Amino acid sequence: MATPELSETYACMPSTERGRGILISGHPKTNSVLYTNGRSVMMLNLDNPLEVSVYAEHGYPATVARYSPNGEWIASADVSGVMRLWGTHSGFVLKNEYKVLSGRIDDLQWSPDGMRIVACGEGKGKSFVRAFMWDSGSNVGEFDGHSRRVLSCAFKPTRPFRIATCGEDFLVNFYEGPPFRFKQSLRDHSNFVNCIRFSPDGSKFISVSSDKKGIIYDAKTADKIGELSSDDGHKGSIYAVSWSPDGKQVLTVSADKTAKIWGISDEGNGTLEKTLTSHCSGGVDDMLVGCLWQNQHLVTVSLGGTISLFSASDLDKSPVILFGHMKNVTSLVVLKSDPKVILSTSYDGRIIKWIQGIGYSGKLQRKENSQIKCLAALEDELVTSGFDNKVWRVSIKDGQCGEAEAIDVGSQPKDLTLAAVSPELALVSIDTGVVLLRGSNIVSTINLGFTVTASVLAPDGSEVIVGGQDGKLHIYSVADDSLTEEATIEKHRGAISVIRYSPDLTMFASGDLNREAIVWDRATREVKLKNMLFHTARINCLDWSPDNTKVATGSLDTCVIIYDVDKPASSRLTVKGAHLGGVYGLAFTDDYSVVSSGEDACVRVWKLAPQ
Known part of the structure; x- marks a missing residue:
């Protein structure tokens, strides 16, 4: 089988932090933008948001990334004070890595000739800003004058070069060079100064602050020449500013x-000239924390991670909304009635609907915003469980969440399955055993006498397979809401993490924490495909292709492996590095398309070549 090809990425949204601006930066010649989430640097094409590249080589959460003036290189930095310089041609090529500051880097900027970089953030003593040669890392100046964290820095885009910085000490500082030397401090703000930017022609620069003011200075002399009118100004902290081209x-x-x-x-x-508002619920998540004027796109980013794209040529037009996850995507389901529809849930309680070929198609807003670990879905109902003791059954009408009912199962749910044929029946596994639900009623809580780690319910509700901490699979028949043990099968050498029936119900597959998967014949309970031992860490998820011929497994080792049930396990397909930090969700949308999700908050579609 040929290696699976990545066909679509549904990008994660930028990481945000309350009370702080975030950086989103643009390519000098195209409509590609850069932002960060966790350890990933995301490159997103605003003209086609399914065109996404991810740079995942930082060892710590990344904070800022910028293209060089010619667009050939990217400088990205992280919370440990390290900056990496890398090229974007034919894969990612690391040119240099520098330890720039002793703490988090909050902003960085290239000089217009691409020879120097200035970076700022948290440091020890008074070293909050540093400028250096991009190819050698040697310093090109001294940056005195700040006493607290420096939040933003800017390089004048024309000669003579100047650098302006601003930060938590309420100061705007101005430096002449190179080599750069402190020239003066400007004390026009009365709160944190969050962002500073030079105009494209290098004649002015502007600073914006939590004091709700924007102040404009002459770029040669640093004299204050004006400010943003306060008559219809912002009523809250201004977090970011961006010049038109x-x-x-x-x-x-x-x-x-x-x-x-x-x-x-x-x-x-x-x-x-214009106030832009996007449709919002009015909550804290709608505070705007980042912006970018990228050619004809005006980009804004909210605290909740929503990216709104306004058209510079038609500001009255409704913005295009891009949305996605910001945290680990823990589960995925594909709707049986329309396999192009994918629902994904993340650790923080988001449920997002995607359509293959289109991407983001809406979020399902629940009234209770609890965390989600497991998800099962039908046309008109979602069933979720999180890290409390509750299972929620939520009705769906017209693509929106309706009434929700919470069922307290008395212990943290480990796994949940709906009986597809009679969906009011649900199986929830907890540490000590299983709970059977009909609708929102608990019909039986069964102590199985061993530690339960995974479970699955047959679509017709007649059989349950339960996996234990001891690596055994216990098969039970279900009658009158009670279980009768039919068999115990042993082959796994680690706690069972996932069990799934094949679509035609003739087989089932199981995976364990000891990195092995096994396919079983359901009638004989014999092993049908063994030696599926190619992951290097625990298996988190697995799924079957609709035609019953393939099993895909996803692991903490960042890989997805696809096996053909009728061929030896050695003829597998492997997607390496499918998700930084591990794969947590997997689903086939058709016989040749697999969707995966993971720790990196992204969802990806992989295409397999028909044999």
Whole structure:
């Protein structure tokens, strides 16, 4: 079998933090943008959001990434103070890695000739800012003048070069060079100064602050020349600012949940031209924390990770909304009635609907926003369980969550399955045994006498297979809401992590924490495919192809492996590095498409070549 090809990526959203701006930066020539989530640097094409590349080589959570002026290189930095310089051609090529600061790097900027980089953030003593040669890492100046964390830095895009910085000490500092030397401190703000940016022609720069002000300075002298009008100004902290390509306007975003476009006169005064609002629920998650004016796209990012794309040429047009997960995507289901529809849930309680070929298609908003570990779904109902003792049954009408009922099963659910033929019947496994539910009623709680780690219920509700900490599979028949043990089968050498029936119910497959998967014949209970021992860490998830010929497994080792049931396990297909941090969800949408999800908060579709 040929190696599976990545056909679509449903990107994670930027990591955000309350009370802080975030950075999203653009390519100098295209509509590609960069942002960070966890240890990943995401490259997203605004013209086609399914076109995504991910750089995952940072050892710590990444904070900022920027393209070089010619677009050939990317500088990305992380919370440990390390910056990596890498190329984007034919895979990722690391050019250099530098330890720049002793703490988190919050911002970085290239000089217009691409020869120097300035970075700022947290440091020890007074070293909050550093500028250096991009190819050697040697310093090109001294940056005194700040006493606290420096949140933003900017490089004047024309000669003579200047650097401006701002931070938590309420200061805007100005440096001349190279080599750069402190010139002066500007004390016009009365709160954190969150972002500073030079205009594209290098004539002005602007700083925005949590004091709700935006102040404009002359880029040569650092004299204050104007500010954003306060008459219709922001009512909350301003977290980010971005210039239009022609330098005549700026875009600002604020905790007041609005984005504003300001006209900037030659003298340096800012008058409000337009307030942009996206459809929002009005909660804290709608505070805006990042923005970018990228050619014809005006990009805003909310605290909840929603990216809104406004059109610069038609500001009254509704924005295109991009949304996704921000945390580990723990489970995936494909709707049986329409396998192109994928539902994914993340650790933080989000449920997102994707359509293969289109991408983001909406979020299912539940009234209770509890964490989710397991998900089962039918056309008109979701059943979820999290890290409390509850199972939720949520009705779905017109693609929205309706009434929800919580069932307390008395212990943390480990696994849950619905009987597809009679969906009011559900099986929930807990440490000590299993709980059978009919609708929202517990019909029996059965102590099985061993530690349960996984379970599955046959679609017609007639059989249950339970996996234990001891690696054994226990098969029970179900009658009158009670279980009768029919057989115990042993082959696994580790605790069972997942069990799934084949679609035609003639087989089932199981995976364990000792990295092995096994396919069983259901009638004889004999091993049908063995030696599936190619992962290097525990198996988290598995699924069957609709035609019953293939089993896919996903593991903590970041790989997805696809086996053909009728061929030896050695003729497998492997997707290496499918998800940074591990694969946690897997589902076939058809015989030749597998969807995976993982720790990196992304969802991906892989295409297998027909044999």
